[in-house]
Amino acid sequence: MDFIVDIIAKYSLVRILISFSLLIAIIMLNAIVMGYLERKICARIQRRWGPMEVGVQGWMQMFLDGVKLLAKQLIVPREANPFLFRMAPLLCFTPVAMAFAVIPFSESFYAMDLNIGLIYLLAMGSLNVFAILIAGWSSNNKYSLFGALRSVAQNVAYEIPILLSLLAVVLVTTSFNFKEIVAYQSGLLSFWMCQPVAFIIFLVAGCAETNRVPFDLPEAESELTAGYFTEYGGFSFGLFAIAEYGNLFIMSSVATTVFLGGWNGPFGLDFYSGPILGVFWFLLKVFILMLIMIWVRWTYPRVRFDQLMNLSWKYLIPFSLVNLLITAFIVKII
């Protein structure tokens, strides 16, 4: 065991290779699990059974869907820009994989410990919008272009409340490092209690940032058929779907780390006894958040685009600014 740890510590290339392959595995697994959960839970919400045919309770459905997507031909429309059209799914997927590198699953289970982890993660998260823009533009389809344009406007608008709400927490912790932010919440305190406004704003904006209903305007089915990925089929469509679930995971894990105390046990109950239990708590919180998003998605209708913009510019941003000011004021006094 020590021997392996030595090698990993000595040769950073090996470490990178191992962690990267693990990360890809986690992203794929996350997409499969979330895809399955989403189909099952939405079916239950709608008084249906969901997938039941393959395996017990249809657990193999997503694997088979993956195989089906892999087996399909990637059709490039004649008028599309073939290079960018093929690039876009990869561009969408790569930032997600890179962002996963700094997610701290537990105190010692992470790929990379950056002192600007939070900023890095948000930067990677917002790269997503480039991929969507490229996908929408290169398809040479008006619906795709609509979706892409909407997506850009939406992501720009909602990046601001996300940053502002996180900044309020960072003012208290005075660190961008995930480890330190989590360490700050080791006792009874976690930030959703003392920063409830920031937490709610983050959840709403995060929902919009990941293009989930009620903010799924870039792919608004009844208006834009499928938005930016109208022309995509096969595994390039699959990559978009995986990236979407990956983004969902990233948003939820940021919320978990910053507001819900990361890998700490809930309510200060310190069950912590090694990396395994920490990972358990972390994943539990992340999945609860993601399940809430699924619940919301299958309950609400979609907002209109001007309403979406109003929500961000007229409500979320002013409120998060006020919240930031009050936090700064309190921190200064204390």
Add this chain to the structure above:
Amino acid sequence: MSLSTELVKILNAVEIKAVEADYKKQGYHVEVLLNKDQVRDFSKIMLEKEFYLDFVTAVHIESGFQAVYQFGHFEESCHVNAKAVTKDGTIHTICDIFHGANWHERETHDFYGLKFTDHPDLRVLILDEEDADLNPLLKKENKLKSLEKITRSEESQDKPAKSVKNKAAAKIREKKAKPEVKSEDKQDDKPAESS
């Protein structure tokens, strides 16, 4: 005074032939027989009286077309059926008065080739553009009938052409049946059984 009697008076005043119809048998209250050039005046009166347009259609007859307009009223129970015979296959549009007539006229143009003059946009509506000249509802020569044959008249009403095997026999029967009034009344009561 009910709306239908009032309407008949108004229409008769401007020299439009209008009579009250038997609602139980015909399904409308007022029957209007228009000249081809009275269509627009008539529909202006209908708009003033707050009628809505039910439909516009046409019937293909030997001497050309019979355009049929049906109007209804939202507040009162009053359906108005107006017919105008056009021999040259053109009639003036009413779609600037009743905007809903636009599509009905386009459809009639599709199906019959009936031209609505001054219609702003007489493209095909329901048919494919390639089939624009198909006019599917036009009848073949041998199936065409004259206006009299499809119009309700005292004669035809009393005489539901029952068990008539050929036209010649029918004509003879008509001639014979005319004087017998009593037996025809019976037939009128139960035309279904009599056939």
Add this chain to the structure above:
Amino acid sequence: MGTLTTRFSTIQDPDEKHKFLLNMGPQHPCTHGVLRIVLEMDGEYAMGIDPILGYGHRMHEKMAECRQWSGFYPNTGRIDYGGAIPYNHGYCALIERMAGIEVPERAEYIRVITVELNRIASHFLGVGAYVIDLGAFTPILYMFDDREDILDALEDITGSRLTYCHHRVGGVSKDIDDLFIKRTRAIIKNIRSRFDMYDRLVTGNIIFQKRTKDVGIIPVEMARRYGATGPVLRGSGLGFDIRKNEPYSVYPEFDFDIPTGENGDAFDRYMVRMLELEQSLRIIEQALDKLPDGPVMAKVKRVKLQPGDCSFSVEAARGMLTYYLVGDGSNVPYKLKIRVPSYSNLSLLEELCKGSLIADLVSAMGSLDLIIPEIDR
């Protein structure tokens, strides 16, 4: 199909170079069925709207002219797949009016019961599809749950689930039994118990209200010019319903209201449909209570269509349906015109949505509750 020229096939004015054409349909999720709309877009605003029909055209009117009147029964059920029984009813009532046939009272009651059940099923379909247009997928599955019960019950007496052919000239083809009555009463109870849930799930939802209120406002005057009928008209505040205005069948014997809206926006049209569910339930309940005994079919010998014309209007699920028949003395109709409610309801779309956001267009169009094959016929 050949290329169809639209009103805006090219944009040539240099000032309007920033405008572009968007082809919505025929395979678009929001145009339920096969409607194609060509939009002239200025950004996200639809400045010009040109609906193109005919993708589901079957020429029912020609079919009617090519066969005996009795051969047209099955066609009536296939014009509007959402609510087919009123179409059966209208056609049979038309022939009965022409031939002067009296229908036994029990048959009339059964007709009313089936028509109203079908109206409920149709409203569930329409409202559910509308909510999908707005992005919420769940409510339609609850509504289909209720609709399923109705279809099961109707299947027992009519033999089909969607394209009914149950009414006959002179009555109905099959009598209802005690099982059907028991089932219908259970359905009524079940649907009533769900209203509260629909209120919370859809009507009370703030996003739903924001998407529908003040969207697609139809003033009464505009509805009159276009001849709009049904919930579209009643949403504008006019309580016009053939069942009350020109009572046919045994409707005068029932006590029911005509719900109306106030502003004529999409929300009012939605509310009218939801309130009509309750009224239809009331009619069915009263009909089941009063149901007389007796035959369900009059003795009808061969009917010849007299020379002359005749029209009959019934209230279908989407509005007033008029059959207009011209007979020539044979048993083949010389001309049959079917005036469908969605036809005039769609024709006002252009004026309704000019200059609105594409999202509002989808919302307004969904609230008209269109069945496209019905328009194409």
